[in-house]
Amino acid sequence: MAEVNYKQDMPPKGGYAPIVFQNIPVKKYFNGYTMFAGFAAITSFSFYMYYQNFKRRRLLKIERQDAINALEPILLAERDRSYLKQLRRNVEEEAELMKNVPGWEVGTYYGEPIYKTVPKEKLLDPILEEYYAHTSEKAYDDKANEFLWR
Amino acid sequence: MLCRREEKDPRKCLDEGKAVTSCALEFFRQVKKTCREPFEAYAHCLEYSSPEMAFKYCRKTQAALDNCMMDKMGLDRPELGYFSRPRVHKTQRPKPEPETLPKYPNQIPSLPDDFPREPAKHGSRWFFFN
Numbered sequence: 001m002a003e004v005n006y007k008q009d010m011p012p013k014g015g016y017a018p019i020v021f022q023n024i025p026v027k028k029y030f031n032g033y034t035m036f037a038g039f040a041a042i043t044s045f046s047f048y049m050y051y052q053n054f055k056r057r058r059l060l061k062i063e064r065q066d067a068i069n070a071l072e073p074i075l076l077a078e079r080d081r082s083y084l085k086q087l088r089r090n091v092e093e094e095a096e097l098m099k100n101v102p103g104w105e106v107g108t109y110y111g112e113p114i115y116k117t118v119p120k121e122k123l124l125d126p127i128l129e130e131y132y133a134h135t136s137e138k139a140y141d142d143k144a145n146e147f148l149w150r
Numbered sequence: 151m152l153c154r155r156e157e158k159d160p161r162k163c164l165d166e167g168k169a170v171t172s173c174a175l176e177f178f179r180q181v182k183k184t185c186r187e188p189f190e191a192y193a194h195c196l197e198y199s200s201p202e203m204a205f206k207y208c209r210k211t212q213a214a215l216d217n218c219m220m221d222k223m224g225l226d227r228p229e230l231g232y233f234s235r236p237r238v239h240k241t242q243r244p245k246p247e248p249e250t251l252p253k254y255p256n257q258i259p260s261l262p263d264d265f266p267r268e269p270a271k272h273g274s275r276w277f278f279f280n
Binding site for chain 2: 059060062063064065066067069070072073074076077078080081083084112117122123
């Protein structure tokens with residue numbers, strides 16, 4: 001086996017540079033008072049801008065509510081009429097359907113009302129299935145699944 | 151709206167509703183006669199500008215419509231918040247009676263022993279356990 005010339009790894013000439021172990025402070029751009037002042041300035045400016053935007057948004061909201069309030073009577077009047085028409089249609093359909101059943105009264109279970117203490121002339125809103133009982137299936141589905149696509 | 155809110159019954163306010171609808175239809179007929187183009191432009195803008203039909207994207211068409219309404223029909227746009235203010239309605243309709251609760255005695259007297267006890271009219275509601 002041939003002789004191998006090992007070379008001892010030695011430090012560079014003049015030795016290694018000294019190890020930096022003392023704390024070198026970061027350069028300070030602001031002192032504490034400046035930072036407090038900056039915080040106060042930025043926050044107050046932001047609050048000012050926030051309030052401006054809040055006022056603008058509030059006016060837009062009022063404008064929108066105006067439009068809704070102005071339209072509500074028109075839409076409600078039409079909706080009430082169509083609702084009552086559908087209730088009338090339901091009653092007529094029920095009378096036609098149950099005319100062969102002896103003792104049946106429309107809107108009651110063989111003459112027994114749904115609620116005992118509610119006066120007879122009070123309008124009770126029917127449940128969804130009852131309201132759409134004599135309409136098309138699509139009308140019921142559209143109403144029942146309304147929240148799924150809205 | 152006063153009738154609708156007070157009576158809580160759509161049957162009693164059908165005449166008022168008809169008056170509202172005829173008034174609205176009359177207004178829209180007049181608009182159709184005089185300011186059809188700006189009205190339709192404004193409606194189109196509202197419909198296609200944003201999903202919630204915001205007014206803020208349609209100020210130009212709104213101004214055109216307002217000018218037309220002012221010139222042809224003499225109608226000014228009411229100031230902001232006009233329809234959101236509380237308003238006093240004068241009406242001939244009598245005020246509806248507030249709903250009164252029935253009064254019950256504190257202790258209901260129990261039935262006498264010889265009270266006729268009949269079987270339930272429509273059967274037991276626990277019929278599937280019997």
